[in-house]
Amino acid sequence: MRTVHAADLLRLTLDDEPRAGLAVLVGGDRVEAVASLAELTAAYPGVRVRRWAGTLGPAPVHDGPLPPAPSPRERVHALFRRGAAAVLDAHLTDPALRAAAARNEVAVLGAARPAALVVGGRADLAVFDPDGSCRATVVAGRLVHRRS
Template structure:
């Protein structure tokens, strides 16, 4: 099933200009298209639309030790609550932590790289408020965190 994620502002990458009335079309774990909301809605009638407040953009990369918590699962959840969708492998030396990351589908990268919303790319998205609070995290096309 296709899902259209949209917010008042969309940022294709972390340094680019945010644009209004744009959306990301997700099919499975991949980005199908990124563009104006009206065009994507017209091209895909009946698509499920998720409207989020804030700014929609690529998920964040965490390049450091994972936050402390009582269990590996909670350490990973702390990342998801902040919009993180990828981690650098060198910070996952603990096998239990690595297993928790693998179960969450976080992307594990050999080195830090900048993320962007590109057709054909993995559907790793996050929506943040102006104050930086993460409202939604989408990892490989699945909503894994949603602030109530």
């Protein structure tokens, strides 16, 4: 099922200036389009639309050990609460933590890379409030964290 994610502002990269009026069409685990909300809903009648307050953009790569928590699953979810959808391979030395990351489709990278929303790329998105706190995280097209 396709979903349009729309927010007050959108960034294509983490360093990009936020722009108003854009939304992201996600199909499966991929970004299918970036256009205005009106264009996307006209082109895809009946598409599910998720509207977010804040700034929507690519989910960042977490460059460090995963946050502490009682279990590997909770450590991965602590990562989602920070808006991250990828982690460096060097920080997944524990087999149970690596398995939890795989089950939750966290991207495991050999080296850090700039996060970007790219048509055809993996749909890893995050919505941040002005204070930098994460409102929502989408990993491979799946909503994995939402704060009300």
